[in-house]
Amino acid sequence: MINNIQSALERQREFFSTHQTREVSFRIATLKTLKKAILVYEKRICEALWKDLHKSEFEAYATEIGLVLEEIGTHLRKLHSWAKPQRVGTNQLIHFWSRSKIYKEPYGVVLIMSPWNYPFQLLVNPLVGAISAGNCAILKPSEYAPFTADVMGQMIGEFFPENYITLFPGGLEENRALLAQQWDYIFFTGSPMVGKVVMEAAAKNLTPVSLELGGKSPCIVDKDADLKVAAARIAWGKFINAGQTCIAPDYLFVHRSVKTEMLEHLKACITRYFGANPEQSPDFARIATIAKTERLALFLKSAEVYTGGGIDIPQKYIAPTILVNVNPADDIMQEEIFGPILPVLEFDDITEVIRFVNSRPKPLAFYYFSKDPAKQRQVVHQTSSGGGCINEVVMHIGNARMPFGGVGHSGIGNYHGKYSFDTFSHTRSILKKSNLIDIPLRYPPYGNKLKIIKMVMK
Numbered sequence: 214m215i216n217n218i219q220s221a222l223e224r225q226r227e228f229f230s231t232h233q234t235r236e237v238s239f240r241i242a243t244l245k246t247l248k249k250a251i252l253v254y255e256k257r258i259c260e261a262l263w264k265d266l267h268k269s270e271f272e273a274y275a276t277e278i279g280l281v282l283e284e285i286g287t288h289l290r291k292l293h294s295w296a297k298p299q300r301v302g303t304n305q306l307i308h309f310w311s312r313s314k315i316y317k318e319p320y321g322v323v324l325i326m327s328p329w330n331y332p333f334q335l336l337v338n339p340l341v342g343a344i345s346a347g348n349c350a351i352l353k354p355s356e357y358a359p360f361t362a363d364v365m366g367q368m369i370g371e372f373f374p375e376n377y378i379t380l381f382p383g384g385l386e387e388n389r390a391l392l393a394q395q396w397d398y399i400f401f402t403g404s405p406m407v408g409k410v411v412m413e414a415a416a417k418n419l420t421p422v423s424l425e426l427g428g429k430s431p432c433i434v435d436k437d438a439d440l441k442v443a444a445a446r447i448a449w450g451k452f453i454n455a456g457q458t459c460i461a462p463d464y465l466f467v468h469r470s471v472k473t474e475m476l477e478h479l480k481a482c483i484t485r486y487f488g489a490n491p492e493q494s495p496d497f498a499r500i501a502t503i504a505k506t507e508r509l510a511l512f513l514k515s516a517e518v519y520t521g522g523g524i525d526i527p528q529k530y531i532a533p534t535i536l537v538n539v540n541p542a543d544d545i546m547q548e549e550i551f552g553p554i555l556p557v558l559e560f561d562d563i564t565e566v567i568r569f570v571n572s573r574p575k576p577l578a579f580y581y582f583s584k585d586p587a588k589q590r591q592v593v594h595q596t597s598s599g600g601g602c603i604n605e606v607v608m609h610i611g612n613a614r615m616p617f618g619g620v621g622h623s624g625i626g627n628y629h630g631k632y633s634f635d636t637f638s639h640t641r642s643i644l645k646k647s648n649l650i651d652i653p654l655r656y657p658p659y660g661n662k663l664k665i666i667k668m669v670m671k
Contacts, residue, residue, distance in 0.1 A: 217381075218351075218381065218387075218390050218391055218394060219394065221351060221375060221376075221379055221381075222322060222351065222394055222396075224375065224376040225322045225349040225350075225351065225376055225377065225379075226321070226322055226349075227376065228349060228374075228376040228377055229319075229321050229322060229348075229349045234319060234347045234348065234349060234377070235318070235319065235347050236347075237292060237293060237296050239347075240292060240296075240344055240345055240346075240347055241289060241292060243344050243373075243377075244285050244288055244289055244292075244341065244344055244345065245289070246372055246373070247285060247337075247340070247341070247344065247372070248282060248285045248286075248289075249372070250368050250369075250371070250372040251278060251281060251282060251285075251337070251368075252282075253368075254364060254367075254368045255274075255278060257364050257367075257368075258273070258277070258278060258333055258361070258364055258365075258368075259273045259274070259278070260360075260364075261333075261358075261360035261361040261363070261364040262277065262332070262333065262358075262360075262361055264360040265329070265332065265357075265358040265359065265360045265361050265501070266329075266330075266332075266358065266454065266455070266457070266498050266499055266501060267455075267497070267498045267499035268454065268498050269495055269496045269498075271496070272453065272454065272496070272498070273333075276331060276334065276453065276454065277331055277333045277334040278333065278334075280334050280338065280611065281333070281334055281337045281338050281341065283613065284338055284341045284613060284629070284630070284633070285341055287613045287630050288341055288342075288344075288345045288630075288633075288634065291630075291631065291634075292345055292634070295317065295345075295631055295634045296317060296347075296634075298314045298315065298316050298317075299314060299315040300312065300313070300314050301313050301314070301315060303644070307669060307670065308644065308646065309650060309652055310646065310647035310649065310650055311644055311645065311646040311647070312644070312645045312646075313642070313643070313644050313645075314642075314643050314645070315640060315641070315642055315643075316640075316641040316642075316643060317346070317634070317635070317638040317639070317640060317641070318347070318638065318639050318641050319346050319347030319348045319637065319638065319639070320346075320348055320397035320398040320421070320637065320638070320639055321348060321349070321397030321398075322348065322349045322350070322351065322396060322397050323343050323348045323349070323350050323351075323396060323397060323398040323399070323400060323637060324350075324351050324353065324391060324394075324396045324398070324399045324400070325339045325340055325343065325350055325351070325352050325353065325400045326353045326388070326391070326399070326400070326401045326402065326403070326411070327339075327352075327353070327354050327355060327402050327403075328355050328402050328403045328404075329355035329356075329357035329358040329501045330454060330457040330458065330459070330501070330551070331454070331458075332354055332355055332358035332361040332362065332365075333361055333365065335402045335425075336352055336354050336365065337365070338628070338629075338633075339400045339402070339423075339628060339633065339637075340352065340378070341633060342628055342633025342634055342636055342637045343400070343637045344378075345633065345634045345637070346633075346634050346636075346637035346638040347638075348397070348398070348637055349376075349377050349378065350377075350378050350379075351378075351379055351380075351381065351391070352365070352369065352378070352379070352380040352381070353380070353381055353383075353387065353388065353391055354366075354380065354382060356382070356383060356384035357501045357502055358501065359382075362380075362382050363382070365380060366380045366382055392410070392411065392414035392415075393414070395418045395420065396415075396418070396420050397420070398420065398421050398422070398423075398637065399411060399414075399415050399420055399421075399422045399423075400422070400423045400425075400628075400636070400637075401422065401423070401424050401425065402425040402426075402459075403425075403426065404426065404427060404549075405426045405427065405428065405622055405623070408424040408426045408624070411424065412424060412625075422625065422626070423618070423624075423625060423626030423627075423628065423636055424619070424624050424625040424626065425459075425617075425618060425619065425624050425626075425628075426459070426577065426619050426622070426623050426624040427459040427549050427551070427577050427619075427623060428463075428549055428574055428575070428576040428577045428619070428622055428623040429463040429464060429546075429548070429549050429550075429573065429574075429576055430460055430461065430462060430463045430576040430577055430578035430579065430580070430598070430601075431462070431463065431464060431465075431466065431566070431569075431570050431576060431579055431580070432447060432462035432463075432464070432465045432466070432580040432581075432582075432606060433465075433466045433467075433560075433563070433566050433580065433581045433582065433583075433592070434447075434465065434466070434467045434468065434471070434475055434582045435468050435563060435581070435582060435583040435585070435588060436468035436470045436471050437583055437584045437585055438471070438582035438583050438584065438604070439582070439584070439604075440471060440474055440475050440478050441478055442604070443475070443478075443582040443604070444475060444478030444479045444481070444482050445478075445482050446604075446605055446606050447462055447465065447479065447555075447580075447582075447606055448479055448482035448483055448486065448533075449482075449486070449606075449607075450462055450580075450606030450607040451533075451553070451555050451606075452483065452486070452487075452497070452533045452553050453498075453607075454498045455497065455498040455499060455500060455531065455552065455553045456550065456551065456552045456553035456554065456555075457498070457500070457501065457551055457552065458607065459551075459577055460577055460578040460600075460606075460607055460609075460610060461551075461606075461607065462555065462578075462580055462606055463549060463550055463576070464539075464545075464546065464550075464555070464556045464557075464558065465555055465556070465557045465558070466557075466558050466559070466560050466566045466569075467557060467558070467559055467560075468559070468560060468561070469559045469560065469561055472557070472559050476519055476535065476537070476557065479520075479535055479555075480519070480520045480535065483520065483521070483533045483535075486533075487533060491521075491523075491532055491533055492523065492525065492528070492530050492532065497533070499528070499529040499530055500529040500530070500531060500552060501529070502529065503526060503527070503529060505529075505551075505552075506524075506526050506529045506530070506531060507526060509531050509550070509551075509552040509553075509554060510524050510526065510531065511544070512544065512545045512550065512552070512554055513531075513534065513536075513554065515536065515539070515543040515544050515545040515546075515556070516536040516537065516538050516539045516540070516543060516545065516556060517536065517537050517538045518534060518535075518536060519535040519536065519537045519557070520533075520534065520535050521533050521534030521535060521553075521554075522534050531552055531553050531554065532553065533553045534553060534554045534555065535555050535557060536554060536555065536556045536557065537557050539556040539557060539558050541558070541569070543556070563588060563591065563592065567591075567592065567595050567596055570596050571595075571596060571597075574621060574622030574623070575597050575598060575599070575619070575620045575621035575622055575623055576598045576599070576623055577598065577599040577600070577619045577623035577624065578598055578599060578600055578601045578602075578606075578607075578609075579592075579596055579598035579600075579601035580601055580602050580603075580605070580606045581593075581601075581602075581603055581604075582603075582604050583603075583604070589603050597620060597621075598620065598623070599617075599618055599619035599620050599623050599624060599627075600615070600616075600617060600618075610629075612629075613629050613630030614630055614631075615629070615630075616628070616629060616632040617629045617632070618632075654666065654669075
């Protein structure tokens with residue numbers, strides 16, 4: 214395996230050295246090919262996502278295939294303008310008869326490693342940015358979504374030459390072999406624990422990285438919120454993909470005065486979405502593995518089950534569950550849940566919640582429901598997160614005009630739209646100066662030139 218990886222890396226370096234990928238026309242043609250490949254394989258991708266995660270066709274398209282196609286469309290429309298050198302101002306007193314430009318150039322050969330929860334979207338979406346910026350790419354899907362990995366391997370192999378884009382399946386051994394190589398850029402999506410391993414490996418070669426991680430994203434419902442709307446949106450955002458979403462609401466703070474009503478609305482939404490028995494619903498996903506199901510089952514012992522609580526470990530099923538009487542010291546409040554379990558806590562004053570959130574690692578997302586603009590400004594101003602929403606959950610990820618990424622414990626770097634192009638591009642500053650005049654001020658001997666330079670450099 215190591216020899217295969219080294220060989221693939223060498224072939225991609227050779228191809229990159231031909232400079233073909235630097236041509237914008239080549240990049241656009243490749244993006245069009247990628248779009249064609251996805252459309253050809255769309256049905257097979259949906260079938261694979263069903264086998265891996267029990268995702269409905271609607272959910273597979275809305276949260277995976279459709280997002281990638283939309284991303285490709287954005288890059289096709291904007292790439293010419295993004296790739297054009299940007300002329301910037303030049304201080305002519307210091308740089309007489311000079312011009313300054315910023316160029317965006319590709320890094321070279323990049324490694325993209327994806328997780329299992331959105332195994333298509335979180336591998337191919339970064340690939341769009343890598344192609345758009347002019348890189349070659351080696352892809353590593355998660356071993357925990359084997360059917361999707363297999364289909365993506367077929368798709369990439371059919372539509373792209375190995376010396377340009379290729380995919381390596383496998384597990385821990387393959388991950389170690391890949392991280393042992395020297396890359397020009399590494400883009401990783403996964404847990405903070407594995408993110409530290411990736412960053413450590415990258416540091417040995419001073420390789421730049423993007424780490425799209427996770428964390429415990431808080432959701433807050435204040436007493437003046439529209440409770441019906443809040444419940445509908447929170448229940449959707451929490452239980453889509455069976456809670457296996459890095460920006461899903463991880464825990465919920467509800468104002469004490471509206472807690473009972475809010476819980477009733479949440480319970481009603483779960484029944485409306487998935488029926489009286491969610492295990493029979495074609496729209497409720499499954500946990501990726503039995504081991505992950507067993508981990509989640511332990512969380513159900515943390516507090517009192519308000520609704521849900523059903524478990525079928527062999528079928529990798531955990532019911533949409535709401536827990537009450539939760540203590541911040543409980544196990545479920547110590548790590549990201551990454552499953553369809555929502556612990557609910559209560560509060561009296563928003564400052565309590567702000568202190569609680571700020572006492573913990575910075576989350577990937579932050580959600581607040583309130584009609585009060587002053588309080589909305591307060592929570593945004595006094596907290597930090599990778600991103601978030603006011604009176605909404607999850608949907609900020611769908612705006613390609615905004616960067617998506619974490620901060621601190623929840624990640625490094627961002628992407629989507631132009632931010633993907635920028636992430637996979639090195640920003641190169643070039644100053645071009647005329648040879649017609651060469652002012653001797655900067656050359657020694659300096660004598661009394663200090664007075665002159667102080668006048669110029671203000």
